[in-house]
Amino acid sequence: MATPKDPTITMDGTRTTSASEMLQTIREGSAEILMSDHVFYNPVQEFNRDLSICVLTTFSRIYQREKKAQQNRNGTTSTDEETNGTEDQPPKPGIKHENGLRILEALSATGLRSIRYAKEVPGVKEIIANDLSKSAVESIEKNVKHNEVEELIKPSFNDAMTLMYMSTKPDQRFTAIDLDPYGHPTRFLDGAVQSVEDGGLLLITATDMAVLAGNTPEACYVKYGSIPLKTKACHEMALRILLRCIETTATRYGRYIQPLLSISADFYIRVFVRIYTGQYACKKSSSKQSMVYQCTGCESFTLQPLGVLKPNPTEANPQQIKFGIPTGPFVSSRCEHCNHQHHLGGPIWSAPLHDPDFLEELSRTVESEDAKRLMTLKRISGTLAVVREELPDVPLYYALDRLCGILKLESISMLKLRSALLHAGFRVSYSHACRTSIKTDAPIGVLWDILRCWHRIHPVKPDRFLEGVPLTAILAKQPARDYNLGELHPDANPPSRKESLTRFQENPAAHWGPGTKAMLMVSENRMLKSTQNQNKRKQRRALRKEQQDGIGDHEPTNDVKVTSPGTSPERKILKKDEGDIGIEEGTTIPEA
Numbered sequence: 001m002a003t004p005k006d007p008t009i010t011m012d013g014t015r016t017t018s019a020s021e022m023l024q025t026i027r028e029g030s031a032e033i034l035m036s037d038h039v040f041y042n043p044v045q046e047f048n049r050d051l052s053i054c055v056l057t058t059f060s061r062i063y064q065r066e067k068k069a070q071q072n073r074n075g076t077t078s079t080d081e082e083t084n085g086t087e088d089q090p091p092k093p094g095i096k097h098e099n100g101l102r103i104l105e106a107l108s109a110t111g112l113r114s115i116r117y118a119k120e121v122p123g124v125k126e127i128i129a130n131d132l133s134k135s136a137v138e139s140i141e142k143n144v145k146h147n148e149v150e151e152l153i154k155p156s157f158n159d160a161m162t163l164m165y166m167s168t169k170p171d172q173r174f175t176a177i178d179l180d181p182y183g184h185p186t187r188f189l190d191g192a193v194q195s196v197e198d199g200g201l202l203l204i205t206a207t208d209m210a211v212l213a214g215n216t217p218e219a220c221y222v223k224y225g226s227i228p229l230k231t232k233a234c235h236e237m238a239l240r241i242l243l244r245c246i247e248t249t250a251t252r253y254g255r256y257i258q259p260l261l262s263i264s265a266d267f268y269i270r271v272f273v274r275i276y277t278g279q280y281a282c283k284k285s286s287s288k289q290s291m292v293y294q295c296t297g298c299e300s301f302t303l304q305p306l307g308v309l310k311p312n313p314t315e316a317n318p319q320q321i322k323f324g325i326p327t328g329p330f331v332s333s334r335c336e337h338c339n340h341q342h343h344l345g346g347p348i349w350s351a352p353l354h355d356p357d358f359l360e361e362l363s364r365t366v367e368s369e370d371a372k373r374l375m376t377l378k379r380i381s382g383t384l385a386v387v388r389e390e391l392p393d394v395p396l397y398y399a400l401d402r403l404c405g406i407l408k409l410e411s412i413s414m415l416k417l418r419s420a421l422l423h424a425g426f427r428v429s430y431s432h433a434c435r436t437s438i439k440t441d442a443p444i445g446v447l448w449d450i451l452r453c454w455h456r457i458h459p460v461k462p463d464r465f466l467e468g469v470p471l472t473a474i475l476a477k478q479p480a481r482d483y484n485l486g487e488l489h490p491d492a493n494p495p496s497r498k499e500s501l502t503r504f505q506e507n508p509a510a511h512w513g514p515g516t517k518a519m520l521m522v523s524e525n526r527m528l529k530s531t532q533n534q535n536k537r538k539q540r541r542a543l544r545k546e547q548q549d550g551i552g553d554h555e556p557t558n559d560v561k562v563t564s565p566g567t568s569p570e571r572k573i574l575k576k577d578e579g580d581i582g583i584e585e586g587t588t589i590p591e592a
């Protein structure tokens with residue numbers, strides 16, 4: 001593995017390299033980056049980069065296996081085996097693999113991500129580290145040299161879109177394309193879905209969470225073609241809006257997506273999807289998308305798919321299916337629980353967010369010896385454990401604190417509620433996107449019934465029963481049956497919780513946020529002054545609310561602390577699943 005050239009460089013991540021250049025150095029993974037002004041670096045995204053390395057490492061293994069299987073079918077063999085990679089000796093990171101991945105990092109900034117991919121992902125043929133900014137490309141060139149990865153990384157000075165459109169011919173496509181823009185990635189999707197190989201991988205970040213989480217539905221519709229809803233499940237809804245946007249962009253070209261892993265973290269979302277070509281599979285697309293009705297009173301939601309698949313077996317083809325459209329609407333004009341009207345959001349991707357086979361293989365990567373050097377490994381393992389426990393066929397979720405809040409009920413413990421659902425024969429899981437999430441195949445009516453039973457034991461104060469409020473309508477009804485609230489179900493406490501894994505991120509670093517073109521997110525004194533005073537009122541409010549809700553009594557906190565070089569000690573910040581949408585108030589995200 002290459003080591004930095006300059007012997008004067010120290011490893012503390014903040015020292016200058018030479019008096020003449022006065023550059024800061026940042027060490028992350030096996031890369032060392034010479035920082036220059038006006039080039040973007042966000043230390044908080046280390047988790048994003050570490051996770052991407054695990055995903056690419058896993059994908060590289062799968063890609064080699066699939067390539068070998070294809071060669072066996074075609075009766076051809078690889079010329080590369082003698083030089084790098086056989087079954088007994090898999091390809092090594094840092095060494096060019098002729099039959100390996102061609103990766104495009106379309107928006108590269110310092111080149112850090114590309115350099116880490118070059119040094120930490122095995123089976124790489126070539127990485128194009130591209131940026132539109134001249135100073136960024138100069139920084140990439142400097143860093144590629146400094147890290148001695150010239151053989152693997154080609155710096156490129158181009159508009160990402162132009163570069164991708166110039167690479168749409170089948171023999172010029174990339175095996176993987178990484179899009180990590182400021183804010184929304186949608187303008188790059190059209191080029192990306194056309195310039196990635198069949199079966200290739202897209203790694204896409206979106207940081208415009210305020211838009212995706214429903215603050216400005218009209219802006220979300222303009223960017224993503226979907227209406228977001230203000231819901232506790234906004235982080236998962238954001239993932240599903242992005243996935244649906246990639247899918248509809250791909251299907252225009254006879255291609256479709258297979259999500260491998262979809263993550264909501266900190267102030268952004270990140271999806272890893274494979275793109276395949278197939279006209280027939282594209283026809284199933286409408287059945288993987290749904291509109292979402294959400295009650296404006298009790299927030300109950302109902303999904304209505306855009307298309308349905310019906311079995312239509314014939315003698316010649318017993319597996320044949322028919323494509324149809326459902327009749328609806330799936331809700332009445334008034335909510336059956338509280339009599340309020342509905343909002344209509346979507347369309348969203350309503351098929352699974354992750355691929356279970358890929359997750360299994362990814363877990364092997366994360367548990368491997370090589371992964372031990374990743375600084376955010378603990379958090380990756382914890383997140384992955386929750387992701388693997390998520391119910392794959394249940395889109396969105398409710399949040400326990402919100403349900404109790406709507407009914408003004410004393411909080412019921414998560415384990416009690418989960419037990420009641422399991423005793424009644426339903427499935428339940430958390431979502432990695434929210435600490436208090438309840439993902440269940442039980443209808444919302446069952447959740448209200450369980451809370452009605454809880455209300456019998458812990459009655460709501462009589463003065464809360466006002467006319468027209470959801471709690472009055474919901475608690476006026478008797479539960480259809482009794483639910484077991486006394487006995488802990490053996491599966492109520494999932495392994496990720498029992499083992500106290502780092503499941504949810506809570507205490508981020510100072511200046512936590514996506515960053516903008518205008519700031520260099522390296523050290524405190526380089527932050528825009530305005531951001532230093534942001535969010536104070538909101539944080540105080542959240543802390544007060546947290547104390548009132550007593551959520552902490554029910555859910556263990558075992559959260560990761562994200563630190564960044566040169567920043568002050570972590571400050572307590574609003575938990576993202578306590579109502580915050582994961583972005584600092586007042587932060588503006590400029591157009592890329």
Ligand SMILES: C[S@@+](CC[C@H](N)C(=O)[O-])C[C@H]1O[C@@H](n2cnc3c(N)ncnc32)[C@H](O)[C@@H]1O
Binds near residue numbers: 106130160
């Ligand atoms: C968020 S930064 C990328 C961070 C980087 N991927 C990392 O992990 O550190 C976004 C970068 O995109 C570049 N950029 C913006 N629009 C672009 C475009 N149309 N084509 C290429 N690069 C662009 C900016 O100059 C900036 O360096």
Ligand SMILES: [Zn+2]
Binds near residue numbers: 295297339470
């Ligand atoms: Zn309702």
